Amino acid sequence: MVNKQITVTSPLLPNLDEFNELLKEIWASKWITNNGQFHRQLEKALCEYLKVPYISLFTNGTLPLLTALQALRITGEVITTPYSFVATTHSIWWNGCKPVFVDIEEETCGIDPDKIEAAITPKTTAIMPVHCYGKPVKMKRIQEIADKYGLKVIYDAAHAFGVEVDGESVLKAGDMSTLSFHATKVYNTLEGGALVCHDEKTKQRIDYLKNFGFAGETEVVAPGINSKVDEVRCAYGWLNLKQVDQAIANRQKVAQKYREALKDVSGIRFFEDMPGVRHNYSYFPIFINAAEYGMTRDELYFKMKEDNVLGRRYFYPLISTFSTYRGLSSASPRNLPVATKMANEVICLPMHHELSEADMERIINEVVTK
Numbered sequence: 001m002v003n004k005q006i007t008v009t010s011p012l013l014p015n016l017d018e019f020n021e022l023l024k025e026i027w028a029s030k031w032i033t034n035n036g037q038f039h040r041q042l043e044k045a046l047c048e049y050l051k052v053p054y055i056s057l058f059t060n061g062t063l064p065l066l067t068a069l070q071a072l073r074i075t076g077e078v079i080t081t082p083y084s085f086v087a088t089t090h091s092i093w094w095n096g097c098k099p100v101f102v103d104i105e106e107e108t109c110g111i112d113p114d115k116i117e118a119a120i121t122p123k124t125t126a127i128m129p130v131h132c133y134g135k136p137v138k139m140k141r142i143q144e145i146a147d148k149y150g151l152k153v154i155y156d157a158a159h160a161f162g163v164e165v166d167g168e169s170v171l172k173a174g175d176m177s178t179l180s181f182h183a184t185k186v187y188n189t190l191e192g193g194a195l196v197c198h199d200e201k202t203k204q205r206i207d208y209l210k211n212f213g214f215a216g217e218t219e220v221v222a223p224g225i226n227s228k229v230d231e232v233r234c235a236y237g238w239l240n241l242k243q244v245d246q247a248i249a250n251r252q253k254v255a256q257k258y259r260e261a262l263k264d265v266s267g268i269r270f271f272e273d274m275p276g277v278r279h280n281y282s283y284f285p286i287f288i289n290a291a292e293y294g295m296t297r298d299e300l301y302f303k304m305k306e307d308n309v310l311g312r313r314y315f316y317p318l319i320s321t322f323s324t325y326r327g328l329s330s331a332s333p334r335n336l337p338v339a340t341k342m343a344n345e346v347i348c349l350p351m352h353h354e355l356s357e358a359d360m361e362r363i364i365n366e367v368v369t370k
């Protein structure tokens with residue numbers, strides 16, 4: 001008998017009847033896009049939930065990265081991490097800038113602040129760190145370096161929805177932060193994303209940029225793009241926001257169960273909660289030391305797959321190994337020993353809000369029995 005497939009993620013979906021009611025409102029209003037009622041309502045609700053003053057919605061999590069670099073007029077070289085989703089580096093490339101890879105630290109899988117200064121050249125204008133797996137990077141240290149060299153900081157916070165340090169949102173750090181509301185993330189609007197900034201003037205400029213640069217009926221102030229979000233997605237997102245706390249609480253229980261079950265398995269490492277941090281449990285990566293565990297990461301990954309338990313090798317391969325980027329001198333594995341090691345050891349176990357006890361037992365069993 002073949003076991004039912006356990007997927008890595010499962011999207012948070014609004015109640016269909018409630019969604020249907022909102023669709024009726026949209027149909028009645030005949031206002032389906034361009035900063036409609038649900039769009040304004042969702043931006044406001046997200047500001048409150050995320051504890052930030054300014055947020056602009058986007059059609060996905062990649063366009064806010066592109067737009068942040070535009071809004072801050074970034075040129076030259078941008079320091080970033082190879083241990084992320086390709087969109088992080090692509091956004092730098094699409095802006096005609098050169099990505100410069102800096103290694104990560106084991107503690108967070110985020111950029112290692114101790115290695116940033118050595119990568120700075122006269123052409124460096126910005127740093128783009130990632131709160132990988134929603135684990136906050138060392139924001140204070142990064143800001144000190146940015147201030148010292150006059151650099152902008154744009155955080156790819158695609159994984160960090162709702163993450164707080166000492167009661168303060170991580171989205172408040174740096175010059176801007178971006179979010180992704182893709183179906184696989186903790187919070188989704190089908191596809192979607194957002195850009196967080198810290199003052200009204202910047203929010204205004206971002207809103208121009210995501211609407212072709214229009215600043216009025218007859219005035220275009222910048223070569224903007226189209227990243228406007230329609231009313232259907234905003235209504236969907238508004239309903240999902242009401243249940244995201246429950247989803248995060250469910251995910252936390254899964255993380256606790258995994259930690260308890262795997263703590264004595266030799267050759268397996270995983271992250272504990274960080275003191276003072278409100279985590280969102282967006283991923284549950286485990287790292288396999290093949291010599292101690294008695295099996296390589298890939299052997300375990302494919303064994304799980306055969307048994308219909310899907311893991312994900314996030315983030316393998318490193319962005320710096322793809323053909324587009326491997327020619328850069330900073331892409332050399334010698335420059336990125338920690339990222340290279342983590343990428344070769346990682347499996348993200350299934351993690352979502354509706355994993356059953358039986359599912360978790362099967363997943364744990366895959367890792368514990370070799």
Ligand SMILES: *Cc1c(COP(=O)(O)O)cnc(C)c1O
Nearest residue numbers: 060061062085087158180181182
């Ligand atoms: C998901 C993700 C993105 C891109 O978001 P999309 O909504 O898929 O465009 C960017 N960066 C990171 C780190 C991501 O995980």
